[in-house]
Structures are given as C-alpha cells and as structure tokens.
Amino acid sequence: MSAGEESKSAPDTLLSLDKAGLAEHVVALGGKPFHGRIAREQVLKHGVTDYAAMTSLPATLREALAAELPILSSREVDRSVARDATTKLLLGFPRGGGVEATIETVHIPPSSPKSTKGATLCVSSQVGCPVACPFCASGRLGLVRNLAAHEILEQYVRGRALGDLSRSVVMGIGEPLLNFENLTTALDAVHDEMGLGTRRITVSTVGFPDRLRRAAESRPRFQLAISLHTPFDDQRDELVPAMKGTPIADVIAAADHWFDVTGREVTYEYVLLGGDNDSVDHARALADRLWGKRCTVNLIPYNPVEGDTYRRPHAEDVDSFRQFLDDAGTVATIRWSRGLEGDAACGQLRVRHA
Numbered sequence: 001m002s003a004g005e006e007s008k009s010a011p012d013t014l015l016s017l018d019k020a021g022l023a024e025h026v027v028a029l030g031g032k033p034f035h036g037r038i039a040r041e042q043v044l045k046h047g048v049t050d051y052a053a054m055t056s057l058p059a060t061l062r063e064a065l066a067a068e069l070p071i072l073s074s075r076e077v078d079r080s081v082a083r084d085a086t087t088k089l090l091l092g093f094p095r096g097g098g099v100e101a102t103i104e105t106v107h108i109p110p111s112s113p114k115s116t117k118g119a120t121l122c123v124s125s126q127v128g129c130p131v132a133c134p135f136c137a138s139g140r141l142g143l144v145r146n147l148a149a150h151e152i153l154e155q156y157v158r159g160r161a162l163g164d165l166s167r168s169v170v171m172g173i174g175e176p177l178l179n180f181e182n183l184t185t186a187l188d189a190v191h192d193e194m195g196l197g198t199r200r201i202t203v204s205t206v207g208f209p210d211r212l213r214r215a216a217e218s219r220p221r222f223q224l225a226i227s228l229h230t231p232f233d234d235q236r237d238e239l240v241p242a243m244k245g246t247p248i249a250d251v252i253a254a255a256d257h258w259f260d261v262t263g264r265e266v267t268y269e270y271v272l273l274g275g276d277n278d279s280v281d282h283a284r285a286l287a288d289r290l291w292g293k294r295c296t297v298n299l300i301p302y303n304p305v306e307g308d309t310y311r312r313p314h315a316e317d318v319d320s321f322r323q324f325l326d327d328a329g330t331v332a333t334i335r336w337s338r339g340l341e342g343d344a345a346c347g348q349l350r351v352r353h354a
Ligand code: SF4
Pocket: 129, 130, 131, 132, 133, 136, 137, 138, 139, 140, 172, 173, 174, 175, 206, 346
C-alpha cells in the first residue's frame, strides 16, 4: 500500500487538512473560514494542542472542533528519558485495519543547563527504512511506508511540547530523499509557520545522486548532511546496501553540485565502527576524497545495538582519526551520542517494541 493510500485511510486531523479543506471543515461546524487559519496558527506558532485553550475562537466552535477534528493523529506509545534529559518518543500513527505504524522522535536539550539555546529535535521521515544499513536498528525492520507530510510536522509539535526548539535534524528513521515531497511540505511549514530558519534544519541522506541533484534545484530550505561511513566503494556497498553499485565519487559529485547551486556547505556523517572503518587507511582515503572541498566531517562513534557484531570504537582511535583529517586540512568534529543509556541509537526503542 502506498503512502497516499495509507494516509487516506486515516481520519482527518487539523494538521492533515490543507487550508481550503480546513476552512471548509470549520464552516461546516458553524465557524468562519478564517477560524481555520487561527486554529492552525495556534498549534504551529504558539504550540497549543488543546482547543479549549484557543480562546480567540468562539466557545461553540471550540467544542465542535474538539468533538469532530483531532489536532494530532499520533499517540505516544512509549517514552525513554536519559540522565541528561534527552527524550525519545515512540509515536504510533493509525495505519488502517487497527494496525499502528511506529516511529521515533528525539528531543535533545542543550548540553549545558546554562545554555540559552533551545533543544535539537531529531525527526523521522519514514516508517522503517529501506536502506538496510547493517549497523542500524531501523534498517532491520525494513520499510513499512512513507510518513505523510502532517505526520512529519506533528513530530515538531510534540517535540516542542517538551521544550523550545532551536535546531532540527531529519536523521531519525527513514531515508528523507525517498519521501522528499512530503518532507519538503512539512519542512516548509516548520520554516514558515514555526519559525525555524534554513540554517537550523538539516536533512541527512545516504545521497542518491540523481535525487540529490533534484533536491539542490528545488530551492531547499535546509542544510545537507550525507552519510558516507567509509571512503571505499566495496565497503560502502556493505554498510549502505541500498547504494550498492553507486560509486562514492558520484555521491560526492552530487554533493559538490549542491554546494554550487545552494552555496551551502555539505556535512559528511561518518559512523565510526570499532575495527571496521576507523583505521588510518580509512582516514587517509577519506581525506583524499574530500581534499580541497569546503565541507565538514562529523565523526559519530557507534552506539552498540543489541545482537549485532559492530563495536564502539576506542576513544584514542576516534581522536587519531579526527587528528588525521585535521592535519590533512579537512575540518572534522566528534559527536559522541547523547543519552546513551536510553535506547539511544536510532530505532532501538522501536525494535524493542516490535
Ligand atoms: S542508518 Fe539511516 S539510512 Fe541506514 S538503515 Fe538506519 S535509518 Fe536507514
């Protein structure tokens, strides 16, 4: 069943209706067309998720809306909170036939309690993921379906209920470029109606070259991150199976095109798997691939997932890898994952429930 068929089987919500549909719905309940715009604004701009608190609407309309048109379609299935207050939500969306589709959304507060910045929200773009990276819990369960635009947007509403947001990364479950239309519809609303600027939204992809080129041409309102994970083609075929046969050089050429068209630097994500891709040879080959490019490499030491064969790298190997890139003129930063004890790796909470 396609994403469209899935979402059609679900009942309407305030966020799933377009402007005309919402106005029509509100009028049918005795309101004026502009009441629909006010209600949506209350949710997206002001974070209100209860009609009773929308006091700028007539009381009778608030009651009718509360009875007829839910604001959100998801339910919180589970929540996992780490010691540093990183909160992972397992959200369930209706899927028809009484089945529920689950995804994860992670709210990561600033690392220092004194920080005046808001949190970072990590959102999912698909239910499950077809890319099937062997080190990723989400890849193990395969793809169930695309998320509808309002289901992506809803994650932001739920995330903001946990605290102000200053950044967002689309790095949760799924491959964003395979659900690009729905994703950009949602991100446009995040940008225009929730006020998160282009530089504060990052979309992370494994980098299908043709799709990446089209994305660059589509006036994207986000930053780009590409999950590379290795500089060697044969190893990438293993680590990112959906990209099998696509040379890394083609991915990097498409990333260069992105930079040329948008003027925004690309970030390369590199999950460091202890003993697999954290050697000096890997660092040297990666530096060669990226030599002379304006980009950054984010090194992400792997979070072990129950039952797999990959290991967390030694801290000294992580430092040496970063230092090697640095010496070769490639900017690299290390991103130790936050909230390690709370089912922190992508997809772990979902896999536990499955
Ligand atoms: S790491 Fe990302 S692309 Fe790979 S299977 Fe997991 S969610 Fe999909």
